[in-house]
Amino acid sequence: MIAIYTVIRILYQLVDFYQILILVYCLLTWIPMRAGGLMADIAQVLDQVCGPYLSLFRRLIPPMGGIDFSPVIAILALNLGMRLLTGILL
Numbered sequence: 001m002i003a004i005y006t007v008i009r010i011l012y013q014l015v016d017f018y019q020i021l022i023l024v025y026c027l028l029t030w031i032p033m034r035a036g037g038l039m040a041d042i043a044q045v046l047d048q049v050c051g052p053y054l055s056l057f058r059r060l061i062p063p064m065g066g067i068d069f070s071p072v073i074a075i076l077a078l079n080l081g082m083r084l085l086t087g088i089l090l
Contacts, residue, residue, distance in 0.1 A: 004089055015082050018050075019075050025050045026071050 025046040033040040057070035057077070 008086055008089060011085065012082060015078050019078060021046060022050050022054070022071050022075060025054075 028043045054070050054074055057073045
């Protein structure tokens, strides 16, 4: 039983880390960057890590009025998925 709690705790930490990456990615889209700079490189890596997951939700919910709500829905889906997985495992 202790092993299940450890696995769940590790999964929660990974999901929390991924949510932070999504938030940082969103914040970096507001900052103007020059090509080839450190921030542009960081944004490119985050786009490769977070972009495919966010694109799933961008197909469902297009930007409205220039505001992209897909990160909010993506984070909510991560939380819902973790709650469902926790309910199944426990």
